[in-house]
Amino acid sequence: MSRLGLIGAGNMARGLALGWGEPVLATDSGSGRAAALVADVGGESLGTDVAALAARAEVLVLCHKPYALADVASLITGFTGLVVSVLGGVSLAELRTAYPEASVSRTEPNTAVQVRQGVTLVADGGDRPEDVRALFARLGTVTEVPEASMPAAGGISGVGPAYVALVAEAWIDAAVGAGLEPEVATELVLGTLEGSAALIRAQGGDTLGVRRGVTSPGGTTARGLRALVDAGVPSAFLSAMDATKGNT
Template identity: 55%
Template structure:
């Protein structure tokens, strides 16, 4: 299946690097499409129209605000459309691309290293064969998770923004450790690999967060003191506020 990426920014680059195939892509003049082709091979299409005519699947990797403008160019030409646009429902994709199979996807940036999550909701009337092909294509980037479209924005508040949260948690731990003398690079490696290892352990424990926490937390011990300090610092309510902020922004 020939895939074309409209937009060559952060998300398109992460997806293309994950696939590591020669790309077919466009941008709006920044030169980022050329840079992606320099890195991975392939072609910058002469226009969005040329891309849509060549591709079997057009992946929309521009910003949500550009939905109508891009659709005005390529609707009727794109054979199938997969959108990674945040907060853009299937109904909006169908309105922009009538009579075209549409997929609503929400990937996160670890797709670049094939450890991503790609949440997927499929538009009505999409043929099974195409659905399987799109599923298999994105499964090369990590885990494809089918999700009720009504919950896709909430899922985004966990997995779409999650890499930024995880990076901030590592950064905060590094700052704390540096203050007490650990070299920054070493602290970053320790914190990052602990996150990765804990993710694997959580998967092995059926994502039972309490079990994993209890295994580290002796009564009255150092981890218990650390966790109490994080709770007193408002960690849980900060995450509540964060997801509200993410979803509030999405609705605007």
């Protein structure tokens, strides 16, 4: 793809750059994180000089904080390439106002892009959708959604790595409590999460079928499932989805 210029060199920028695995141009707001990033992935830090970055990049990836949109854009004039935003809650209309001469795209990758198993949401209605899809397909799956659905969709994939980490940690702790070594418990939990997701996908998303496949009437799995339902796992996910509403 084209030469990538990352504005902002924080957590999201690092994850994206590690996933892309190619040299990038990068800036920060003075912390030195851009230099640290290019030391790891290759490329060049342009310090805080976003105008210089825009002059050399073909694709600008906005990885700063959402509130900095106007300030950053004011330093960049005449950019006619592709501006890909990962800024939470920043609309296509706001991007077009900030970068009137550029093609713009609104995306929301999750942090698993770092290991190329990310989920990236792309808002319908953005420019150069095929180029954007190709760029993020290198980092995992890409799902186009109506722009109005971005908050709800991000309430799954964007926040999801944290949810899975919480679930995995609780499960590992429970296994350690039952006498397993932490390393063994971690291996079992992660392997089970990965394999179960692959199995559900192979069965066309039939979660009930997968559950039935391991659940003998009155057996161990049935008792474990009952304990999870009684403990409120399904309603906990409803509450979590409600809690993310309105967040960007």
